[in-house]
Amino acid sequence: MTDQNQPRPLPAPGSQELQGLVPDVETRAVYQVLYESREAPLGMGEIRNRVELLTGKANLQTDRRLRSLRTYFDVPATPVAGKSNGFAYPLLGWKPDADERTARKAIRAADRALTLHAYGYRCAACGRSPKEDGVKLVIDHKVPLDLGGTNDPENLQPLCVEDNHAKQALFADHEENAGALRGAMGLPEVHLRIGELLKALAGQPVPKELIVLVAREENHGDPTRRLRELRSLGWKIAFSKRKDGRRVRSFYSLEHWESWPAGGPQAAVVRLERARKRAQRRRDD
Template sequence: MPDAETRAVYQVLYQSRDEPLAMPAIRERVNALTGKANLQMDRRLRSLRTHFDVPAQRVPGKSNLFVYPLLGWNPDADKRTARKSIPASVRALVHQTYGNRCAACGRTPKDDQVKLVIDHMVPLDLDGTNEPDNLQLLCEEDNHDKQALFADHQENAAALRKSLSLPEVHLRIGELLKAMPGENVPKELIVLVAREENHGDPTKRMRELRSLGWVIRNSQRKEGRRVLSFYRLEHWEPWPPGGPQAAVASLERARRRKKRTRESAANSSQE
């Protein structure tokens, strides 16, 4: 049975379903209904999302503004209801692991006045779990960005489900590209699948995949003031027997040995 505050959030979302509201307006209306301020809105939304489809949708032309439409029942409700909530001890462990810092942008509540939330690297509706190794800290802004990105790519759910839970970053990126053949895959989606702290460097990962014989084309498109980057897979090779990470490390060691040999030869010729 949901608590009174969660029921109030549902009431506001239901009443505004034809014209979805942004979080400040939702919070204001919920506070008016309950007479309480500083409600944990992220927790209330997570509770509602067990049963209802309430995505975060970016407002066109507003990079950091999202609205929350109530779209109906969550088709995955039965499976989500069966999942246990995250224990307090696990939440404390995640905060300790990430040093109370956003895994995406590195900001902290103390230094940057951001609010941090527990995020599932692999979302529950893409077969993620509540295990500690699937949890990270994100600030509300990056968490909303992630939700909006997943919402924008719902048609690629099968590709995301296949790639997100793989154990190596090269496998995750490569299998995503393979699952979207001939498509221009946005950099943001690759960063999301890479699951590397502080956004990682997809340019470096693409270079490493190319060293394994993959052909990946990069393109850019200007959208307003933003320049969007895309990657398209044109050819791929089977994964090395020991895995791509070991193969890339071996190639890098060979490159360094070759460089040292050249430098040594150059120094000898100057003596």
């Protein structure tokens, strides 16, 4: 008789069970590395190196493949003591609802073509095109699948390989905040998305580029304007800068927030702007 209290055994690398769940060889290689390092979990850099040795290929988007394994398996980002921004990735076991999950479906060819046409065959981030700039475009999920996104056309955009890799790296750097990102990115209004992210990370400096991703506004939108609008609703958001190599990065930290107004923040911001314009006209008269 099987002991119901015993954890479900993980599939061995190369097993038929794993092949049925994970169809591509590269993702199975990531699983093998995680499986073999269960006693001493590795960081993302070492995982990439070992996967490259197994497959003989580099630049396999290892972080994305690791996230896809989370469809079925519990692989948290665990902070490494004494190492700034250092995380290890232990393979702990099956997810409780693994049997209810389905493998991610590929984007339909028709939706790929429609997405490229809708954006004029240009990168949604930098505007470059294959014809004029020689870049390669890939279809990106605005909200990643593992953060609740879908293959619906409105969640798709073309990115050049460079910007796509930069986005992947940014999400990989914030694996520990996956819950906060998942909770914020699916909300219907930009102020809600930015505000709920800041609330989930209250007191922590949140990089501007992460706020841009969560905002999900075409052509990057203007996150500084949205932050000003949140401040007009009574929020206190501190601004700071840090030097990161040759770059200077901007960060925002939430110090105080107010409850969301009735009707939503966008409507409240519109009302405040109309009141400001009326007051300005009275002063000018």
